[in-house]
Amino acid sequence: MKNGILMCVLALPLAACQQPTVYVFSENLQDEQSNQLDAALKAQSIPYEYVELAIPPDFGEATLLLSSDKIYPKETEQLAAIMQELGYKPQVNYTTRSNHFYGDGNIGFYLKNIVAGTTFVMPKKLRTTQCSEDKYNDLLVTFTDKYADFSLPSGAIVRLGWEFLYGYVVIYYKNYSQTYRHSQPFVNTPFGAKPSDTYTFTAHVNKPSWLDCSLQVVYMD
Numbered sequence: 001m002k003n004g005i006l007m008c009v010l011a012l013p014l015a016a017c018q019q020p021t022v023y024v025f026s027e028n029l030q031d032e033q034s035n036q037l038d039a040a041l042k043a044q045s046i047p048y049e050y051v052e053l054a055i056p057p058d059f060g061e062a063t064l065l066l067s068s069d070k071i072y073p074k075e076t077e078q079l080a081a082i083m084q085e086l087g088y089k090p091q092v093n094y095t096t097r098s099n100h101f102y103g104d105g106n107i108g109f110y111l112k113n114i115v116a117g118t119t120f121v122m123p124k125k126l127r128t129t130q131c132s133e134d135k136y137n138d139l140l141v142t143f144t145d146k147y148a149d150f151s152l153p154s155g156a157i158v159r160l161g162w163e164f165l166y167g168y169v170v171i172y173y174k175n176y177s178q179t180y181r182h183s184q185p186f187v188n189t190p191f192g193a194k195p196s197d198t199y200t201f202t203a204h205v206n207k208p209s210w211l212d213c214s215l216q217v218v219y220m221d
Contacts, residue, residue: 020072020105022048022079027055027112033086037111040082046075048109055110061167062088065095065108072105079109086111087168089181089202113167120164123197123217131213132204141215150210158208169199171211178211179203187218195219 026037041048055063062083064076076092083090088111095108128139140151143162148171150158162171169180180199187196199215206212 019045019047020070020075020107022046022075022107022109024048024050025053025055025108025110025112026050029111029113033113036086037082040085044078044082046078046107055112059093059110059112060091061112062086062090063108063110064090064092065110066092067105067107068094070105072107075107079107083111087165122162122164122169126197126199126215126217128210128213129198129216130200131210133209133212136210136213139210139213152210168202169215173208173211176205178205180215187216189218189220191220 022041024037024041026034029037064079064083066076080090080092122143124143126141126143128136128141131137135153139153142149142151146161147159148162150160152158160171160173162169164170167182169182171178171180179202181202183198183200185196185198186193187198196216196218201212201214204212
């Protein structure tokens with residue numbers, strides 16, 4: 001009986017020190033992204049291994065796969081922060097212990113650049129929509145290779161720089177920026193549901209209020 005008690009006491013510190021292993025899957029990342037990812041993983045304390053396997057096609061750009069039988073909230077937050085620092089919005093999925101990788105709380109870290117190898121083309125003309133202030137809805141925004149021209153209600157045109165970065169459209173204003181996530185939903189119109197290119201802003205800004213809008217073009221043909 002004493003031996004049994006001693007074994008339990010010795011086992012407790014081992015369980016307390018146990019850490020998950022992070023299995024890292026990456027796909028089509030740019031060299032800069034890969035370097036940033038590697039540096040971020042080395043800077044944190046969770047054990048990790050790179051896995052040379054394809055990412056499931058139904059996974060998004062950034063996915064954390066957790067074991068449903070044991071979840072480590074602190075470690076999950078650290079890994080999600082790495083994805084966010086790289087410009088991604090992490091999605092969390094769960095799996096069962098039957099997946100041999102993810103028993104005992106191990107974590108899958110999946111990061112891919114779905115636009116790698118393709119040429120991004122920004123529509124030339126869009127309209128503001130879903131603005132925080134209604135008076136800024138339906139403003140014309142014209143894009144060239146380097147600039148986005150906002151036609152304001154006053155008649156003034158404000159020219160801002162922009163770029164396509166890590167799957168997001170980024171528009172720069174003074175010392176900060178607004179970031180937009182691209183989607184292609186169907187939009188209800190008087191002529192039925194029509195396809196669109198929609199760029200949804202990812203954060204609220206106080207000034208200027210006309211940057212607190214999404215951008216959209218609806219195709220009527």
